Amino acid sequence: MLDLLYKLAYNSCVGCDWCAEACPWSPRYKPRERLQGMVEAVEACTMCGRCVLKCPLKVPTHKRVYEYRTKKGIVHEELTKIRERSEEIGQSFGIGGSEWAEFAKSKGFKVDERARWLFLPSAFDVLPNARLDLLAELWVLDKLGYDFTLSSKHPEGYGNFIFDMADPDYFKKKALEVIKTAEELDVEGIIIGECGADYKVWPRLHMFIGIKAPFKVLTFPEAVYRRRKEIVVERMIEKRVGYHDPCGLARYNFVTQEPREIIKMITPFYEERGPSERIQMCCGGGAGVSFVNELKRKAVETIGPKKIEQFKGLDLVLTSCSKCKSMLLTYTLLLRGGFNVHRLSYALAWSMGLDVPAP
Ligand code: SF4
Ligand code: SF4
Structure with missing residues (x-):
């Protein structure tokens, strides 16, 4: 039923191009070209959703692009190669091991221990050159009084796999593993590190994998804002x-x-x-x-x-x-x-x- 409604929405495009200027890719590509399945335009779409705000009919172009990518396999070939390696290793950038978790542990943060929150880092945070960004996030949460742990099994929230790598099945597999870990650690929720892709999927997990996260989901700025009275500048x-x-x-x-x-x-x-x-x-x-x-x-x-x-x-x-x-x-x-x-x-x-x- 939902699929039918989406199909009707895509077909309701009247070709007015009101959305064109709103797209960051303007004038190179138009959202309408994406609705029509133009390969280059679909590959370059960031699924940011800005075009929808300007469309008088609210045609969900970003959702259509998601379908082209996941159901019809329109994905840039460079990305396909990256995906294969990423899936093999289990991380968006193909970074293996848990050296990032050892680093967090060496700085005194909990890893694989019981806590009230599970922190999921951004995929970038586990790169060797991003140590200070990872440290900053953990340090701030700790200073604000959050009792959190990292899991050495989860170097990220895997949101990149669903949008960037166009692989919802792999994302589902990893999301279920995160949920299992969260249940084993008996946390009351997860805090999502500074990752745009994870921000998109985790707060509405049911839309992507048909399962509602059985715990609270907080984005990093929301977590900080909740404890803003504890901030000492x-x-x-x-x-x-x-x-x-x-x-x-x-x-x-x-x-x-x-x-x-x-x-x-x-x-x-x-x-x-x-x-x-x-x-x-x-x-x-x-x-x-x-x-x-x-x-x-x-x-x-x-x-x-x-x-x-x-x-x-x-x-x-x-x-x-x-x-x-x-x-x-x-x-x-x-x-x-x-x-x-x-x-x-x-x-x-x-x-x-x-x-x-x-x-
Ligand atoms: S979702 Fe795609 S088509 Fe729409 S504004 Fe963003 S980049 Fe452009
Ligand atoms: S998506 Fe909306 S704004 Fe863009 S061409 Fe179609 S009807 Fe017009």
Whole structure:
């Protein structure tokens, strides 16, 4: 029944192209070309959902793209190769072992122990060059009084496998393993690290695997916001700071004010730069674009200049998604944006006194 309703929705497109300008890929690709199954356009879609906001008929183009990818196998060939290796190893970047968990343990954080919360890191956090970002997240949660553990079996929340790798079956298998681990550890919920793909799937798990998570699901900024009274700021960021809303957080989960309130606690120089909040424009890294060199090059040409324009004149852009950070950093480096990019967790940890280089 639901499939039929979606089919009707896709077929209701009247070709007006009101959505075209809203797409970060404009003028290179139009959402309508994706509805029609144009391969290049489908491969490059980040499934950010911005086009839907502008469509008078609310045609869910991002959902159609998801179907093309998962049911018809329209996935960039580079991504297919990455997927094979990722599935073999069990991690989006193909990083094996639990060295990341050993690192967390060496810093005094719980791993594989009973706790009230299970923390799922972002897929980027387990990369050797992302240790400080992982440390910052864990340190902040600990300072705010969260009793949490990591599981050495789960280096991420696997959301990348569903959107980027277009493999819902593999995601389901891994999600069920996370649920089993959470039940064994007897946690009351999971806290999702700064990952846009996990933000998209975990709060509405039933839509993707037909099973509701039998525990609470909190995104990282929500977890911090809940305990904001415990934040003790030791040093302020004396720079012009902006914020990029990850689409998985702002558009999919309506989490827009929480990160802003946190940022305003750590800098007197926050500047709102639109388009923002629910109508924010995607960084271009979602749904596998950041994994595929050819697509990333196109994103630098098409989406990069728009994000540079948005944040022109700022010193620092914060965001609460590891993938957004990676894309925005690429743009500012290659297109000389003049601003630095950090994750919200890192900037907050530094402000609260963690001994890491200033953001
Ligand atoms: S990239 Fe975003 S705005 Fe463009 S078609 Fe895909 S979902 Fe729509
Ligand atoms: S998806 Fe909506 S806005 Fe875009 S062309 Fe079709 S009807 Fe028009």
